[in-house]
Each structure stands twice: as structure tokens, then as C-alpha cells.
Amino acid sequence: MSVARVAGLVVAALTLVPLGYVVASAISTGPVEAYHLLVRPRIGELLWNTVSLAVATMATTAVLGVALGFLVVRTDVVGSRWVHALLVAPLAVPAFVNSYAWISLNSSVVGFWGSWLVISLSYYPLVYLPVVASLRGLDPALEETAWALGHSRTRSFFSTVLPQLRPALLGGTLLVGLHLLAEFGALQLLRFPTFTTAIYDQYGSTYNGSAAPMMAGVLVLLCLALLLGELRLRGRRRFARLGAGVARQFEPVRLGALRWPTTLAVVGLIALAVGVPTYSLLHWLRVGSSTEFPLDEIGAAAGSTVALAAAGAVAATLCALPVAWLAVRIRGPWATVVERSTYLANALPGIVVGLALVTVSLRVVPATYQTAGLLVAAYVILFLPRATVSVRAGLEQAPVVLDDVAATLGQSRTAVLRRVTLPLIAPSLGAGAALVFLAVATELTATLMLSPIGTSTLATEFWSASSDVRYGAAAPYALLLVLISIPATWLLIRERRLEP
Amino acid sequence: MSTLHLRGLSKSFGTVEAVKDVTLTVPGGSLTAVLGPSGCGKTTLLRLIAGFLRPDAGEIAFEERVVAGQGQWVTPQHRKVGYLPQEGALFPHLDVAANVGFGLSREERTPARIAELLDLVELPHAMASRQPHELSGGQQQRVSLARAMAPQPHLILLDEPFSALDTALRESTGRAVVRALRAAGATALLITHDQNEAMSLADQVATMRAGRLVQAATPHETYTHPVDAEVAQFVGGANILLGTAGQGVVECSLGTLPTDGPATGPVQVVIRPEQIELLPLDAATGPDSVRASVLEVSYYGHDASVRLSYASRGADPVTSGELVVRVNGTDVPRAGDQVGVRLRGPVLTLQS
Numbered sequence: 001m002s003v004a005r006v007a008g009l010v011v012a013a014l015t016l017v018p019l020g021y022v023v024a025s026a027i028s029t030g031p032v033e034a035y036h037l038l039v040r041p042r043i044g045e046l047l048w049n050t051v052s053l054a055v056a057t058m059a060t061t062a063v064l065g066v067a068l069g070f071l072v073v074r075t076d077v078v079g080s081r082w083v084h085a086l087l088v089a090p091l092a093v094p095a096f097v098n099s100y101a102w103i104s105l106n107s108s109v110v111g112f113w114g115s116w117l118v119i120s121l122s123y124y125p126l127v128y129l130p131v132v133a134s135l136r137g138l139d140p141a142l143e144e145t146a147w148a149l150g151h152s153r154t155r156s157f158f159s160t161v162l163p164q165l166r167p168a169l170l171g172g173t174l175l176v177g178l179h180l181l182a183e184f185g186a187l188q189l190l191r192f193p194t195f196t197t198a199i200y201d202q203y204g205s206t207y208n209g210s211a212a213p214m215m216a217g218v219l220v221l222l223c224l225a226l227l228l229g230e231l232r233l234r235g236r237r238r239f240a241r242l243g244a245g246v247a248r249q250f251e252p253v254r255l256g257a258l259r260w261p262t263t264l265a266v267v268g269l270i271a272l273a274v275g276v277p278t279y280s281l282l283h284w285l286r287v288g289s290s291t292e293f294p295l296d297e298i299g300a301a302a303g304s305t306v307a308l309a310a311a312g313a314v315a316a317t318l319c320a321l322p323v324a325w326l327a328v329r330i331r332g333p334w335a336t337v338v339e340r341s342t343y344l345a346n347a348l349p350g351i352v353v354g355l356a357l358v359t360v361s362l363r364v365v366p367a368t369y370q371t372a373g374l375l376v377a378a379y380v381i382l383f384l385p386r387a388t389v390s391v392r393a394g395l396e397q398a399p400v401v402l403d404d405v406a407a408t409l410g411q412s413r414t415a416v417l418r419r420v421t422l423p424l425i426a427p428s429l430g431a432g433a434a435l436v437f438l439a440v441a442t443e444l445t446a447t448l449m450l451s452p453i454g455t456s457t458l459a460t461e462f463w464s465a466s467s468d469v470r471y472g473a474a475a476p477y478a479l480l481l482v483l484i485s486i487p488a489t490w491l492l493i494r495e496r497r498l499e500p
Numbered sequence: 501m502s503t504l505h506l507r508g509l510s511k512s513f514g515t516v517e518a519v520k521d522v523t524l525t526v527p528g529g530s531l532t533a534v535l536g537p538s539g540c541g542k543t544t545l546l547r548l549i550a551g552f553l554r555p556d557a558g559e560i561a562f563e564e565r566v567v568a569g570q571g572q573w574v575t576p577q578h579r580k581v582g583y584l585p586q587e588g589a590l591f592p593h594l595d596v597a598a599n600v601g602f603g604l605s606r607e608e609r610t611p612a613r614i615a616e617l618l619d620l621v622e623l624p625h626a627m628a629s630r631q632p633h634e635l636s637g638g639q640q641q642r643v644s645l646a647r648a649m650a651p652q653p654h655l656i657l658l659d660e661p662f663s664a665l666d667t668a669l670r671e672s673t674g675r676a677v678v679r680a681l682r683a684a685g686a687t688a689l690l691i692t693h694d695q696n697e698a699m700s701l702a703d704q705v706a707t708m709r710a711g712r713l714v715q716a717a718t719p720h721e722t723y724t725h726p727v728d729a730e731v732a733q734f735v736g737g738a739n740i741l742l743g744t745a746g747q748g749v750v751e752c753s754l755g756t757l758p759t760d761g762p763a764t765g766p767v768q769v770v771i772r773p774e775q776i777e778l779l780p781l782d783a784a785t786g787p788d789s790v791r792a793s794v795l796e797v798s799y800y801g802h803d804a805s806v807r808l809s810y811a812s813r814g815a816d817p818v819t820s821g822e823l824v825v826r827v828n829g830t831d832v833p834r835a836g837d838q839v840g841v842r843l844r845g846p847v848l849t850l851q852s
Contacts, residue, residue: 350546401589407576409603423593
């Protein structure tokens with residue numbers, strides 16, 4: 001038991017390194033220097049850019065998510081099954097690939113409005129999916145009661161349905177906010193400077209000791225504000241959860257004369273969100289294949305991507321085991337501290353994690369700088385919660401009473417682990433590892449900062465080609481990144497369905 | 501199968517004394533029900549016997565072998581105790597045969613042995629290849645029992661195994677489980693909060709309250725001679741009146757009634773609902789009857805429960821009272837009716 005506790009603390013300590021780095025550098029900078037670094041027009045501009053884009057995309061994705069969710073689940077919109085499948089498809093296209101698709105076709109898609117368009121089209125499924133799951137799980141009785149009391153459909157939607165969607169809607173919207181704060185690749189390509197891109201530029205060009213960590217500090221504060229909102233919601237969501245097996249069918253809302261126009265509008269959105277990137281990719285593949293298609297370079301990048309992703313997946317799953325074990329089997333304040341700290345780390349952008357690990361490794365253990373091990377550590381910090389959520393769900397399927405029964409049947413503790421616990425959690429371990437594998441394979445920011453010299457991955461190769469405006473050369477990498485993301489998308493959709 | 505001895509067993513959680521000084525013997529081959537409301541410590545008692553918890557004081561012995569107490573400690577793995585938790589808790593990744601054979605060694609895990617165990621719990625052999633989620637709640641409980649009995653434990657512990665089942669299934673599953681336990685000659689301890697289950701299935705009822713064992717007796721003895729008014733009410737409806745007893749009779753608000761209890765002086769009078777007879781009003785003239793009016797009738801078909809208000813007789817300062825009476829379903833009064841009330845047989849008195 002104490003093994004789990006010690007292992008959990010070690011994992012928690014690792015995940016807290018980036019936050020510790022930000023706090024420590026803020027302290028060592030001192031208040032005067034910090035004031036000079038923070039109170040200047042450049043920071044004001046970045047803050048305005050970051051916050052205004054976050055608010056705009058969060059509002060847009062919230063409206064899109066609820067409207068599309070309602071249309072698909074509750075109305076007789078044409079072909080709702082196909083529409084649903086296509087509406088979640090953008091999840092399989094990393095936002096930086098989507099930006100490349102747009103800007104390579106039309107170079108005027110830049111700045112605030114270009115970023116707003118591309119990011120909203122990339123991220124709205126993060127709201128749409130939980131809203132759909134929540135709508136499907138709602139007990140019809142509440143809405144039917146409102147009808148019986150004489151409320152119109154519109155009025156009962158606002159009085160009974162929307163309040164119940166709130167946890168899903170707000171949770172999804174906050175996730176959009178966190179993703180946006182962490183977004184580097186897409187915004188860099190769309191030439192819209194935010195804290196994340198500014199930190200990268202600062203880090204890459206003039207290595208100024210304290211400017212980058214100070215900006216990281218502001219970014220972390222923004223993330224923590226969103227995370228606090230998310231945690232408060234998570235606490236309340238428990239009460240909003242519905243009993244299992246609520247599968248009563250709704251009589252769909254008849255759209256009447258608006259049925260076809262509404263369907264066309266949805267198809268239009270799908271054309272923008274799925275059609276444009278698909279067309280663009282195919283276009284550049286065709287153009288690119290006539291000029292350059294370096295198979296061995298692509299093969300090498302794919303090979304190192306797979307190796308790094310596999311290492312990240314195994315490491316993150318191993319680290320998730322004690323965290324999930326503490327949370328499910330032991331509980332108590334320690335378990336809460338350990339679990340919360342891993343989630344805290346997940347809210348930090350890849351740029352902050354990368355910056356922290358570069359600095360800390362150079363100062364504390366220089367031998368690890370620019371090694372694959374350090375990169376894998378970054379992946380663990382970034383994607384641990386994905387593995388933890390899966391392993392935790394698995395452990396909850398293996399209740400303690402089964403251990404008790406096995407003990408009374410004469411089984412030793414190791415036999416119980418081998419014959420009961422491991423077989424029960426093996427599928428969840430696999431699912432968690434797969435999720436991390438796929439996330440690592442499409443990770444860009446931390447990989448750019450930490451990958452060992454000479455090691456190139458699909459994401460970094462794509463990045464160097466597309467930022468040099470070699471769009472044709474970037475296409476095969478973009479295609480592989482999308483193909484890798486498809487199974488992850490499918491897994492995510494399945495998990496959402498399990499947990500409304 | 502062994503006789504289970506509990507001697508002075510106690511267990512506290514912080515300041516809460518969950519089990520206090522419990523002494524109980526469960527004879528080999530018999531079924532004892534531990535009956536009590538939730539929070540009375542009965543589950544803690546079971547977990548102590550299984551070895552999931554260590555007692556603070558007292559000892560647990562299977563025959564002469566002490567498994568806890570006297571400096572001894574035997575882990576659950578080595579106690580050879582069968583455990584049937586609520587909802588069965590079958591291993592979800594194993595089929596019925598693998599669940600049943602889980603506690604058996606590889607050599608013992610033969611199809612013949614599995615079939616024998618399925619026979620014992622009255623399940624068809626074809627079920628051996630089913631997955632747990634394909635079984636009904638009652639079937640899961642039977643598989644769970646077969647799994648617990650497979651390694652031939654000294655004792656089987658049943659932790660409210662029927663509470664999750666619906667009413668009809670609860671009774672039939674309970675009977676099937678008891679038949680299987682009897683066929684195997686197993687010693688068993690059934691934890692339950694349902695007095696019907698305890699009274700109808702067990703050889704001995706051990707009634708617990710606030711961590712203490714208040715009475716251990718046969719179901720009949722528990723019903724006819726409860727140790728106190730609370731036990732009397734817990735194991736079946738009871739009207740409790742105050743009275744004064746002496747020389748084979750008791751004076752109370754219903755008049756002078758015969759009693760067979762040894763108690764004298766101030767007593768509590770226990771009158772079972774089925775001991776009371778309703779009469780036409782004009783027949784209620786004798787010294788053994790009183791007049792009453794019907795307040796409320798709950799009709800169940802085969803019988804009915806009637807709440808009455810009666811005018812008291814004798815010197816009792818309470819001038820009126822209420823009684824609950826059980827009457828045959830064929831002859832049910834209506835609310836507002838005036839009736840006579842007479843008692844059948846001697847009443848039970850408890851020294852107060």
C-alpha cells in the first residue's frame with residue numbers, strides 16, 4: 001500500500017515541475033524586474049489578443065455545440081446519423097494541420113478573424129460531443145412535465161433542458177479555452193501572436209532569461225482561472241449525473257418547412273469544417289507528389305514518432321497506475337492532492353512544460369538535456385490525465401469486494417492481482433495507453449522544443465515544411481497525422497458516450 | 501462443517517463501538533440469522549468473522565481452533581470461510597464455471613466437480629459457459645453460493661444476499677440457498693435486516709441492536725418470548741400496553757387479562773395483532789371485552805390490518821388507546837364502524 005503512496009507522490013512531484021519552475025522564476029526575478037517585464041505595451045497587446053480570441057472562440061463553439069447537438073439529437077434534420085459522424089470528424093484533424101489547410105489555399109485567412117474561424121471550426125466538437133451525450137442521457141420526464149404544465153417547446157427548452165445541459169456545455173467550453181491557451185502551431189501559422197507563440201519566439205530567438213518565464217507565468221494564471229472553473233463544475237457534475245439505462249426515445253421536433261434549409265446550413269458548416277481540410281490535403285498531395293515524395297525521410301520520421309509515442313504511452317500508463325490506485329482504493333487527502341496535481345499539470349500548455357523542462361534539465365541534470373528521456377517525461381506530464389481517467393475507470397470496475405471474495409477463497413494478494421485485478425483493468429490500461437500514444441504522435445510544441453538533435457517526427461517534419469511555405473512537402477506528413485488521429489477520435493467519442 | 505464460537509467480541513471505529521461484547525455459538529450444520537436494523541453492527545460482525553477486520557477484544561473460534569484472539573491471527577486466505585456478498589459479486593471477466601471453480605486448485609477444477617456444485621444450487625449444467633451479465637439476480641446469487649461452497653469452507657457468511665432481489669425472487673432464492681446449505685450440511689451465518697427472511701429461513705435468530713447481541717433463540721422462541729418490547733415489535737407487529745401483573749393475571753387498559761409470564765408488579769403487556777378478535781358490538785358485554793371504533797383499514801386480500809380506538813376499562817389513567825388488529829380477509833369492518841374487542845389466549849408480559 002505504501003508503495004502506491006510513494007509512487008503517487010513521485011509522479012505528482014514530476015507533474016508539478018513546470019508549475020514549480022514558473023513560480024520559482026517569478027520569485028527569483030523579483031518584484032521590480034517583474035513589474036518592468038510585465039507592464040509594457042507588448043504584454044498588453046498579447047493579453048488582449050489571447051483573451052479576446054479565447055472569449056470569441058468559446059462563445060462561438062458554445063453556440064455551435066448546443067445548436068448542432070439539439071438539431072442532431074432532437075429534430076428530424078435529414079440524415080442525422082451521417083451528420084453526427086461528420087460533425088465529430090474535425091477532432092481527427094489537429095488544429096495546426098487545419099490551419100495549414102486553410103492558409104495554404106487562401107493566404108488571407110490570418111490574424112484575429114482567420115484564427116477565430118479556423119480555431120472555432122477545429123474545436124466546436126469539444127462542446128458538441130458532451131452536449132450530445134448529455135441530451136441523449138436526459139430524462140424526458142422533466143421536459144414532459146413542463147409541457148403538461150402548459151409551457152411551449154421553446155420555453156421548456158430554456159426552462160428545463162438548457163439548465164441540465166449546463167455542466168456539459170460549460171465543461172466543453174472551458175476545455176476549448178484551455179486548448180486555445182495552449183495552442184501554438186495553428187496560431188503561429190495564422191500569424192496571430194498570443195502568449196504561447198510569443199513565449200516560443202522569445203525562447204527561440206533572443207534568449208532573454210526572465211521574459212519568457214514571466215509570460216509563461218501570466219499564461220499559467222489564465223489556465224488556472226479556467227481550471228478552477230472546471231474543478232468547480234466537476235464537483236457539481238456528480239449531482240447532475242443521471243441513473244444508468246435512461247434510454248427513452250423522444251418524439252423528434254418537426255422542423256417542417258425549415259427542414260431542408262436547416263439541413264443545408266449544417267451541410268455548409270460540415271463543408272467548412274471537414275470539406276476544406278480534406279480538399280486542401282488532397283490538392284497538396286497531388287501537387288506535392290509530382291515534385292517531392294521522399295519515402296525514406298517520411299519513413300524515418302514515422303519510425304521515430306512511433307517509438308516516442310510508444311515510450312510515452314508506456315511511461316504515462318505506468319505513472320497513472322499509482323495515481324488511479326490511490327484515488328480509487330485508498331482515497332483520503334493524499335490521494336486527492338496527488339490526483340489534483342496531475343490534472344493541474346495537464347492544464348499547462350505544452351510550451352510551458354517544454355520551457356520548464358529545458359531550463360530545469362540544463363540547471364539541475366544537464367546530462368538529460370536533449371535526450372529522448374526528457375521528451376518522454378514531458379509527454380507524461382502533458383498526457384498523464386488521459387491515462388489516469390482510463391485506468392481509474394477500469395479500477396472502478398474491479399471493486400474491493402471482489403478482492404475480499406478471492407481472499408476468502410484462499411488466494412494470496414499476488415494471486416488476486418494476477419487472477420482478478422489485472423484481467424479486469426487490462427482493457428482500460430490498453431485504452432489509456434492508446435489514447436496517450438495517439439496524443440503523443442500528434443504533439444507539436446513540446447516536441448519542437450525538446451526533441452534530441454537529429455530526431456525528427458511527423459509533427460516536426462510537417463512543421464518545418466509548412467512554416468517554410470513548402471505546402472506540397474508538408475502534405476504527406478499532414479495526411480499521416482490525420483490518419484493517426486482517427487482512432488484516437490473514435491476512442492474519445494466512445495468514452496464520451498460511456499460518461500454523459 | 502464446524503461450530504462457530506464468538507466470545508466477548510468487540511470492535512470500535514474511532515469512538516463508535518460497532519460491535520460490543522458479542523458472545524454467540526452457531527452449531528455445526530445450522531443456519532443462524534443475525535437480525536438488526538442498518539447500523540446495528542451486523543456487517544462489522546461478519547467482517548470480523550471473515551477476517552477482513554481485526555477484533556479489539558474477544559475471540560473467534562471454529563470448533564477448538566482460535567482464528568482471532570488469544571494472540572492468534574489467521575488471515576482471510578487461511579480461514580476457509582465462504583463469503584457471499586450483496587449482489588453476488590461474481591468476477592465479471594470469468595464465466596460461471598470459472599467463477600465456481602475459482603477457489604479450487606487446478607486438479608480439483610474438473611467439469612464433474614463444477615457440475616456437482618451447480619446441482620447443489622439447482623442450476624442447469626448448461627449455465628456453466630454463461631457470462632455473469634447473462635444471469636438474473638437470483639441466478640448470480642446461486643452461482644456466488646456455489647463458488648463460496650466449492651472449497652468446502654468451515655462456515656459460510658451471507659451478507660444480505662437477497663436484499664437486491666425483487667420480492668418474489670427473494671423468497672424462492674432464499675429457500676433454494678437454504679436447501680443447498682442443508683444438503684451440504686453447511687454452517688452458515690446470514691446477515692439480514694428483514695425479519696421475515698430471518699424468521700422463515702434460520703434455525704436461530706440472533707437479534708442485534710447498537711452493537712450488542714440482545715437475544716439469540718429459535719425463531720419461535722424469539723416471537724413468543726422476546727426479551728424486550730423492542731425485539732417484540734421488531735420481529736412482528738405488537739401492541740404494547742402498560743399494566744400491573746400478579747397471580748396469573750395482568751391489569752391493563754383492556755381489563756384483566758390472563759398471562760403465563762412470571763413477571764409481577766409493573767409490566768409491559770405485549771399483544772400480537774392476531775391475538776385480538778373483533779365481535780359485533782352487542783356481543784361485547786363480558787369482562788374480557790371492550791368497545792372500540794375503527795379508525796383505518798389496510799386491506800391485503802388474504803387478511804387486513806385494522807387500527808382501532810378503544811375506551812379503556814379499569815383504573816388506568818389513560819382513558820383511551822389504540823390497537824392494531826389483524827383480521828381475516830373475508831370479514832373486514834369499515835372505518836367508522838363500532839365493534840367489540842376480545843383477546844384470545846394468555847398475553848405476554850415483560851417486567852418493566
